[in-house]
Amino acid sequence: MTIEITITVFVFIVTMLVIFWRPKGINEAWPAAIGAIIIVLTGTVTSANMIDIIDKIGGAAITIIATIVMAVILESFGFFHWSAVRLVNLSKGSGYRLYWYIQLFCFLMTLLFNSDGSILITTPILILVLKNLQLKPHQQIPYLLSGAITATASSAPIGVSNIVNLIALNIVHMTLYMHTAMIFVPASLGLAFMSLLMYKLLKKQLPKELPNLVIDLEEGFFTKHFHPLKGKISVETKHQRTTFMLKILLFVFIMRCSLFLASYLSISIQLVAVLGSLILLIWRWYYFRTNPIDILKKTPWQIFIFSFSMYVIIYGLHNIGLTELLIKVCEPIVSQGLLYATFIMGGLITVLSNLFNNHPALMIGTMTLTEMGLDPITLKTIYLANIIGSDIGSLLLPIGTLASLMWMHILKKHKINVNWKDYMNVTFIVIPLTVIVTLLLLFSWIQLIFN
16 A cells, blocks of 8 residues: 555656646646556556546536537637727727726636636737737736736636536535525625736736727638638628627527526536537537537547546545545644634645645545535535635646646747746735635625525
């Protein structure tokens, strides 16, 4: 057993180091998969464990991938270019207004899709907008940094915006509906506080006035992709595009609401998510006669591999006694009262997320909670405190989440230099205060609705 413990711990540490380092831009799914294979070969994770893992991961992965497919379809419609132009127009030449509309844009994109999909799509769009506004590099960074932080942290209010949240929900047997009812209000207020704090911190770096767009991003996109051809329906005028986009946005909003209704009625949310993606694919084919194969190629299927592999590794750590050790540490904390437990456990997951990434941190924390024999309200409250630590607290360092790692990679591809110092100058002030405020709001909200 000593050899198994040594190998499992070693594999976990090496896997996380390779994921953070990403030599030659390797996708994080492959080191995770190799680590998982080694864990299985050592026998630390059994075949029965694998069946349990598939049961817990499967539905969450299908839901998130279906949601990302919807996001990719909307990108192919030109929705994000259309949104970006509206975002600049609403700013009315004010750099301060642009900041707040970027915050709202990133928040809504994460709520409508998920944190990873939001980062993958909004970051290139923001880069395109900011470069065409001819903002200097030091003026672009505050918008990109604050937008990425908000997009990633905005997965906290609803569980379906983050795959690790969905997996953890399954572990604690909590419905998506109950999760949202308990955390949406405190998490959203916490995010508003975070945005205000970032604005105060970054205001001096934001331009007061914005120049006009050098090119019309909307016209450029639609001329290139949807110039009327035989067999295609024209969306040539701006009025037609706006009507078309609003219809799509309404559909996505209805499908998003349907996930919560399905959860409330105990209907499989992954089936609803897949149905929404299929309808959008058919809609796209009908309007533009475009083969859906290109969408399937753009879908990041490796997310399933990454999540499954990381859970295998975490299950291995669980089997060698990690959760037993954490239970001994955490039980005295939880016994001190719900307020104390909320802050300490949320803080613990924040630290673990920044050391090991929020995927393993939340999984370890959630598995520990389920074996402590807690009453339902205490279990759910502390679990939601863990979510705040995982989704918001993890942003202290740029290695804390998969989304922030992808964000850094996208910036590097576009030759935009945001170093750790730039990042931490903001997060070391904003994130700890936001976590404290949000945890306090969570505790107060739970006391209000259950007492």
